[in-house]
Each structure stands twice: as structure tokens, then as C-alpha cells.
Amino acid sequence: MTIARKDLALAIDNQDLRLHYQPIVCPRSSRVLGVEALVRWQHPSEGLVAPDHFIGVAEALDLIVPLGNWVLRQACVDARQWPDLRVAVNVSPLQIRQGDFSATVAAILAETGFDAHRLELEITEATALDNDATSHDAIASLRRIGIRFALDDFGTGYSGLMTLRRFPFDKIKIDRAFMDMSDGEGGDATVILDFIIRLGTALGLTVTAEGVEARDQQDRLVEAGCDELQGFLFAMPMSATDLGLFLAGARTIGTA
Ligand code: C2E
Ligand code: CA
């Protein structure tokens, strides 16, 4: 699919973007602890388009800032319905490099009345390795108002350990590639997974595993002491309305 700048710009202005939310759960009880907001594009002819098709384009065409701001504002508005949940939002390195990123986030929180302590920003190693002082200052000032930072796709970069030393993260999210490897091939992947979980725990970080699809993966992660799980085994990403129904169902099951 080829994307013209004007179409994506129009989609951002016209409210043709949608947010889906995927639950993040407690490993043992499966209780929902929070959700990750994941953007989609409701395209007039292509249907619902996945973010991998347009986030890179938005970055290349200078549209990631308006797109990212829309995502953050919408997530804060939607999440007022779920006062017990934390909300994770993905942030592009290009957003953080803007001089006014922390002011923009603070303004969106004020405008939507959303509590900074419930917001978590997911960044990739590319942002963390960014030597740009602007990014570091923005992250430091956002942490001061209570926003948490998660290192996304942990284990896929080339210097994961160094990143952890340099940067004040609250959480690591283990990339789903490690779930695939541990699924069947045994041995090494399990050792690596155990190591990452122990490392994160020793550093005082919350450790989340992504892409959990099978019960045996859950069992292994529970045994290894992982703090939070996310994946199709528990729930697919879904609309805010469906999440409301999902949570109502989970509460009924939980209290029955
Ligand atoms: P991510 O941040 O690593 O998000 C997790 C992706 O894994 C999501 O794909 C989710 O649907 C998928 N996933 C969740 N559980 C499972 C599972 O059990 N198995 C498998 N195979 N996949 C699972 P999605 O929604 O297509 O998003 C792809 C990527 O697009 C995200 O990866 C993130 O990097 C980016 N993205 C999504 N929303 C935003 C956004 O608002 N802003 C920015 N900058 N990037 C975004
Ligand atoms: Ca993410």
C-alpha cells in the first residue's frame, strides 16, 4: 500500500485514526493491570490498516508529531472510563526530540484531567540511545511529574544492557521474539528469558513479557517471576467499547 502524505494528514485531521487497547495482565490471576494503546487507520478503501504500515511513513513525512499527539490525547480521554488501569502509549523518538515534548504531554494531561501516575510511555532503544540532550531533559522532567517509562522490544537491540545503565527506566518489555524461541526449541531461549527477568528484577524494574500466545509460555513466565504478561492468550487489542465489555466480564468472572 502506497501512502500519500495528504491522505495520512487528512486521516489525522478527520479523526480516521482509531485506538485499540490490549490488556496487560497479572501472570497468576490474569487480572487486568493496564492496557497498551495501539493505533490503527480506518482507511476509506483499505479497511483497518495496521500501524506497521503507516508509523514509519508518518515519521518520514513529518506527521508523527500530530499523530502522536492525537494518540496521547485520545488514550487519556478513553482511559478516564477505566480509573483502575494504567495506560501505556508508544512514543516515537522523533516526538521526544521536539523541544516542546514534555510541555505538550503536560498540556494534554491538564486538558484531559488525566493522572500522570497512570500514564506510561513506551520507548524503544533508538530513543534511549539518542544522545540528544533535549530527549533526556524531556524524559527527566516527565518522570518528575510521575510518568513511567518502559523500554519496548527489549532484547532486540544491540546494546540492551548498556541502555539500562544509561537510562532511568521503570519497566522493560521483553520482545515477543523470545516467546517464539521458547516455544518448542527449548534450551537457550529459556535461559535467556530467565536471565532477562532476573536482571530486570535485580535492577528494580517491572518486567513485562509481550506476545504470550500459549499456556506453556505463561507457565514458564510465572515460574521465572515475570511481573506482567501481554498477548493473544489473554486478549487481542480491541476498541474502547469492547474493552469496557471485556473488563465487565472479567469482573463478573472474578467475583462469581
Ligand atoms: P509494539 O509496541 O511492540 O506493540 C505490540 C504489537 O504486538 C501490537 O501490534 C500487538 O497487536 C501485537 N501483539 C500483541 N500480542 C501479541 C501476540 O500474542 N502475538 C503476536 N504475534 N502479536 C501480538 P500492532 O498493533 O500491529 O503494532 C505494531 C507496532 O506499531 C507496535 O509494536 C508499535 O511499535 C507501533 N505502534 C502502535 N501504535 C503506535 C502509536 O500510537 N505510536 C507509535 N509511535 N507507534 C505505534
Ligand atoms: Ca509497545
Ligand code: CA
Ligand atoms: Ca513491543
